[in-house]
Each structure stands twice: as structure tokens, then as C-alpha cells.
Amino acid sequence: MATTRASVRIPVPPERVWELIGGFGSLPDWLPYIPGSELGEGGRVRSLTNAEGGVIVERLEAFDDKARTYSYSILRAPFPVTGYLSTLTVHGDSEAGTSRVEWSGTFTPDGVGEAEAIALFRGIYADGLAALRRTLAV
Known part of the structure; x- marks a missing residue:
């Protein structure tokens, strides 16, 4: 099984970030390459x-x-993968009013190959x- 992750620090409070991305149907609000979600x-x-x-179908697991x-x-x-499970998390950063999204x-x-996936x-x-x-910087 392969694993990967990415994170970003954003100068916005975690509550505001979660308000934007916390809805399971909210990807089109911030992810330009996903214009539709039903x-x-x-x-x-x-x-x-x-x-x-193209269509991607996903199930909320937690x-x-x-x-x-x-x-x-x-x-x-x-x-080109099976058994995919992903997690999106907004952390409060140590600096007040900022977030780290993982x-x-x-x-x-x-x-x-694993490296390609x-x-x-x-x-x-x-x-x-x-x-x-970029969306939150506006």
C-alpha cells in the first residue's frame, strides 16, 4: 500500500478554512479542476x-x-489505484489566525508503479x- 500527503499553511483562521472546505459537496467552491459536485x-x-x-464517485467514510x-x-x-482512502484536515497553526491544511x-x-501513483x-x-x-487569499 502506498501513502502520500501534502500540506499548506494559510494565513486564515481554521474555522474560516473549514467553513469553505468542510462540506462534502464543496470541492467546486475551491478546486478549479472539479467544476461539479452532486x-x-x-x-x-x-x-x-x-x-x-469525467466522473469520479466518492463515499464519505468519516x-x-x-x-x-x-x-x-x-x-x-x-x-490507476484500488483501495483508495483519503483524509482532508484543517489544523489550527501555532501562530494565531493561521491554519495548516493537510x-x-x-x-x-x-x-x-508505486512511484507513479x-x-x-x-x-x-x-x-x-x-x-x-489562492481562493482564501481573495
Whole structure:
């Protein structure tokens, strides 16, 4: 099983960051390469549309509003992995009024090498967190 993660420090209080990203259907609000998200099964499943029109279906596996974190699995996606589980967490930083956001995932490469699968998701996470920082800078 492979693991990767990315994190970013944002000069915004964690409550404000979580307000933006804490909803399971909120990816289009801050992630430019996911312009569409539809919730189903009482908000536990999201169908995402990427910029090319592809569909990714994910299931909410755990949610903790107080700890500002949620985990999700992939049910269907064009990614070369199986057993994918990812967690998005907003931490209060040691400096007042700032946050550290971490996006991590575990998965088993399928049809590609471990290094390639890790690079794919590390890039997705890093690009996504950079977009989040830009969104909150406005």
C-alpha cells in the first residue's frame, strides 16, 4: 500500500478554512479542476465532474466537524489505484489566525508503479491546496 500527503499553511483562521472546505459537496467552491459536485445517499456519496467531463464517485467514510476533518474513499474513478482512502484536515497553526491544511491518501497502485501513483496523488493534493490558498487569499 502506498501513502502520500501534502500540506499548506494559510494565513486564515481554521474555522474560516473549514467553513469553505468542510462540506462534502464543496470541492467546486475551491478546486478549479472539479467544476461539479452532486451529493447522493443523504450526503454520503458525491459524484464529481472534472474539467474534461469525467466522473469520479466518492463515499464519505468519516466526518468530524469539531476536529475539522473528513475521510473518503473512491468508488469509481479513472485513476490507476484500488483501495483508495483519503483524509482532508484543517489544523489550527501555532501562530494565531493561521491554519495548516493537510490532504493525505493511501492506495494500492493498479497497472502502474508505486512511484507513479504516489506522484499522481501528491500532485493532485499539492495543486488542490495551492488553489485553496489562492481562493482564501481573495
